[in-house]
Amino acid sequence: MLLTQTTTPEDVKALDRAELPLLCGEIRHAILESSAAVGGHVAPNLGVVELTVALHRVFNSPIDKIVFDVSHQTYAHKALTGRAYTYIDPERFGEASGFANPDESEHDLFAMGHTSTSVSLGCGLAHARDLAGDSYNVITIIGDGSLSGGLAFEGFNNAAELDSNLIIIVNDNDQSIAENHGGLYRNLAELRTSNGTCERNVFRAMGLDYRYLDAGNDVLALVDTLQELRNIDHPIVLHVSTAKGKGFEPAQSDPERWHHVGPFDMATGRKLCPGHPSEPAPRTYADITGEALSAAIERDPQVVGITAATPYIMGFTPELRAAAGKQFVDVGIAEEHAVTFATALARSGAKPVFGVYGTFLQRAYDELWHDLCLNDAPATILVFGASIFGTTSETHLSFFDISMLGGLPNMHYLAPACMEEYLSMLSWSLDHREHPVAIRVPGIGLVSRPDLAPAEDTDYSTVRYNVVRQGRDVAVLALGDFFELGERVANRLTAEYGIEATLVNPRFATELNREFLDSLAAEHRVVVTLEDGILDGGWGERVACYLACTPVRTRTFGIAKGFPDRYDPNELLAQNGMTVENMAAEAVRLLNE
């Protein structure tokens, strides 16, 4: 096996030229086999095997600097820079991070997982090189899907001002996670079909030199082209056409569903549900969101679903998208546009619902502040994955959302404790015309608790916490999907300590129910807050601050800010003192102080 002996970029350079296609085949097989076992970004990685081999054949990493945008397509790169074990040794499958990670290798320059950053990073690397009087190559790879993000454009625009070496490789597989959206993609298609010769050329128009290579999965052609570009003295775009999912028929024919997958059967392509290989996947908040929104769209021509290239997170399958017509808009990877677009829709009487992962909503902080909230536009934002039980990669942590949204005026941020409450809030929000509303979709799997969403209590326009159980001495305020964890704390206080604690479902993640908090002091001496997010700027901090000038003692439980990577959520809870035992004991300790 070539791959076991080709562990460094030097090894790639030492191979016979004729061996390169064989190496590519072995890498492809290893990626498939390891992904079948532990899941992964299958389709993106299969597409860039040849490009990656060619890069390490031609350039001299880490002296030459190679930056992969998003970096979820770095499996081949990792295999060739000392980390083949994670793809060929079944005992070590999944051991390396799924993203670039400087802690793993000097060939990974940045930790990253969000899109559209690589050109700006390349500009910085090139400028630093020039300041230091060095002369290495800087190569950045960016996928066509990532081009629609505004940051990428800012990078291209600035790259054109550089008067030194920068090679920007546009890896064009004609596919974002779902299909691409925007006029730019018509230009890419025209460039592909004209073999790069058509008059319209967005890269040339932005002042960049340009070259096209159709054979993006031909390693020898790539080597030859890169060899010619090596040491070029100005910025150039190399536009290569690759096939997403290359070499694995199921992924190549349905790259959207094969963008990122869990374990699957290599022979059939059938996906397996981890732990229960024979059962279908359980229903999710995505499913019920897609169903509820599709029904609303059918009922009301003003309802518009919006996604920034991730329709599946809100349950919008290709079928539901087609059925929704103009009432479902995929803006491509462009969260900023999504929020500003939703602002104008909402101000014009429409009822936009933008569904987005918490981690990607970060891109639109200013648009939330300056467009949506300043204009008090009654749009709905559904924040998915906002939980320590969401993605556990440091690059995609989504539990900073309360801290991020907490400073925005005018917005309600609702945190439902169960699916019934979530659907009730979503339904209310569609018809609410006063303020922007964001909903923190629970991150720990569907929980049915009809008792928490009484049918007569479906107005969320004033901040009112729901007292689920009235007690005394200690009050447990447990936000959103951590309500049940708080319930267990309250139960333990009774069972272990004989304390009948008050148990509250606060429902509002950033606003205080001041009357309720004022009334607490009469019969409570200790308040405990729980939230599925960081403490700094979070909800508990706000509660604690409000009570800090009263005799009530408050202890907040949440996650210390930081970038934990590939953590075990339950271990993270324990590290932050969030075991039921410890939280109950802390309440009792404070009570007895």
Place this chain on the structure above:
Amino acid sequence: MLLTQTTTPEDVKALDRAELPLLCGEIRHAILESSAAVGGHVAPNLGVVELTVALHRVFNSPIDKIVFDVSHQTYAHKALTGRAYTYIDPERFGEASGFANPDESEHDLFAMGHTSTSVSLGCGLAHARDLAGDSYNVITIIGDGSLSGGLAFEGFNNAAELDSNLIIIVNDNDQSIAENHGGLYRNLAELRTSNGTCERNVFRAMGLDYRYLDAGNDVLALVDTLQELRNIDHPIVLHVSTAKGKGFEPAQSDPERWHHVGPFDMATGRKLCPGHPSEPAPRTYADITGEALSAAIERDPQVVGITAATPYIMGFTPELRAAAGKQFVDVGIAEEHAVTFATALARSGAKPVFGVYGTFLQRAYDELWHDLCLNDAPATILVFGASIFGTTSETHLSFFDISMLGGLPNMHYLAPACMEEYLSMLSWSLDHREHPVAIRVPGIGLVSRPDLAPAEDTDYSTVRYNVVRQGRDVAVLALGDFFELGERVANRLTAEYGIEATLVNPRFATELNREFLDSLAAEHRVVVTLEDGILDGGWGERVACYLACTPVRTRTFGIAKGFPDRYDPNELLAQNGMTVENMAAEAVRLLNE
């Protein structure tokens, strides 16, 4: 005077065609005269007088929807939609907001002041129109300077997918606030010199129809062109060439310095210092920043100043920029790129310093989180204007910064109390290689207090609050530029109530000095915090939360979150209970409870 009788768009339509140039002249004179008296965005407004008159001649606002990007160039629009008084009646000069404001008029569709939003807003307006089955025109105006912001590109890319009316007017005056930067601008220049006919065309490349008009200050030519575009059935870019500062020689020949000005002498163009017309402007934090950074640049080839189109806020005059050469980079209006670019520079051993207004840094929230902080890149961010004494327009409030940055791991956010401490922190930060550092440049004018920045205490790598005066019972923790306000509270506690309070300069705006806070409890029962920012997610909240499970009572003073507009800072303080008298009285009340 035509202008006094032309108060609505209908009036513009009723004028004889030959009167239109006269109306333009009157509007220009009124803008100049009112701006000379009260200041304003002189150059941008002078450039679009003809365009605005033509828009209201041809289109039927508010049925047709007109959106001005940034909206600091809406003076002519305001004059023609019922608000001429604010430009022609000396008693009412400055009465209307300097930005679009829906509370003033139904012709102002959105409150806005940040750039690059108008195309996305136009897409939303057009989509809402199409959903409702209406047929009005949607017109968005965007300046060339705003084109470099990524959101604008996201908007253009999505606009190309629209299959209905949208007229995007690119108001090209070949000038951002300072000069333009990026490859895009070479294309705009080529388009201007070729009268729109050159092969390279960034708008066509993005899939948009395109038309060029060189005579952007010829009202009749504009009317004719817009008339042809009215009711067009698809998106089109109308690229018009205008002259920034048109009709006022000082502004036309130096549009950077005339972008926004205070009062000036109309005859000579000499700028007046408000209140002291005969004296030169006082020195500012911009001045000392420019001096300190220029010296560092001369000393150390790795220091790089970065601006996103606002070099003057960090004191970089055209002369200092020229002297810095490659060590000063203006990325254009592109805050996202600036942060990601700085990340790569810092990770490559360079020492980037990005100076930015707090309100514009919001654009880069995700890049701060995902690029800078996740990669722990030792860049420096100088946050200017972050104070209630900064810009008082609701669109540009810059005192949300602590709340915004407080959730970011790895970053130190320093809040100096005076100029000596600021310079000490800046100097330390340049050589600090561990973490990203942001510095909250004081917002209330240069304060010299050498006593607060002892020469032996210039290491800010560990969080340590500076106890300026040791007392007991009450501790006053007063952050950054509110230190002196806190000092006055402490002094009043002594003078009025005989309480020798402890007085602390905390220096760190988002991090807790836990040892110090733990030690407080021994001799203090009340802690008062002051900060020049919003309370929600702010610094005081963090302190209060930390102390909430101890017997110490904490009262936080800061600003309630909201969008106050054109407020008086001292009134805002009073509304938030931040008079010296009230803060001292509150401390005493809590002490006696």
